[in-house]
């Protein structure tokens with residue numbers, strides 16, 4: 233049931249917001265890069281420069297800012313958003329977080345990465361983004377979340393974020409999703425926090441996370457409802 237609801241939700245978002253592409257995507261898999269390249273290439277309406285699956289930075293900040301406050305000993309706190317797409321999470325952290333943050337957004341879609349780099353640098357006549365703290369920084373790099381070796385060393389991030397990426401990768405198979413999780417945990421500092429945001433029910437997701445993150449503690453927080461849908465933050469932290 234949860235899986236069905238998730239399918240309907242992801243499908244309806246794609247169909248509702250990206251109608252022209254969705255029509256030609258029957259049978260496509262959300263784990264395929266070519267599908268994401270097409271979705272990320274869709275024109276944005278009006279002055280909207282980011283597109284969020286689920287919800288955006290404004291809805292997530294209440295959970296993220298206290299964690300970054302706690303991580304201030306590492307100055308700046310390093311944040312990784314795996315499968316960042318063209319979401320407002322990285323840009324919101326960079327422009328609005330009052331603490332110094334060093335944010336890295338990675339996605340396997342070069343289209344998403346190019347869009348975010350253009351937004352960051354003020355391409356297409358836009359104003360470049362300004363940091364919320366003078367010591368904050370933001371970068372976007374193309375990388376596969378299942379192999380972060382080229383872009384991230386072990387234990388180097390205080391906060392790792394996955395908003396909808398497990399959901400997409402798991403469409404290609406659970407082993408691939410476990411590999412994504414293993415990479416997120418490899419790059420996480422032992423005192424750090426990994427958060428997966430998803431609409432998948434805890435009775436489905438928690439057993440998977442407990443299996444894939446032994447030695448870490450998994451807790452769940454309910455978020456929303458946003459636009460009528462309840463989401464979950466799956467929080468994975470070191471067990472002290």
Ligand SMILES: C[S@@+](CC[C@H](N)C(=O)[O-])C[C@H]1O[C@@H](n2cnc3c(N)ncnc32)[C@H](O)[C@@H]1O
Nearest residue numbers: 268284285315316317319339340376377395396
């Ligand atoms: C559901 S979207 C979420 C995008 C963004 N996090 C958001 O909340 O709007 C899933 C994202 O994961 C990316 N993705 C899927 N598989 C990936 C992989 N193996 N490595 C890196 N990114 C991946 C897709 O390109 C897409 O941007």
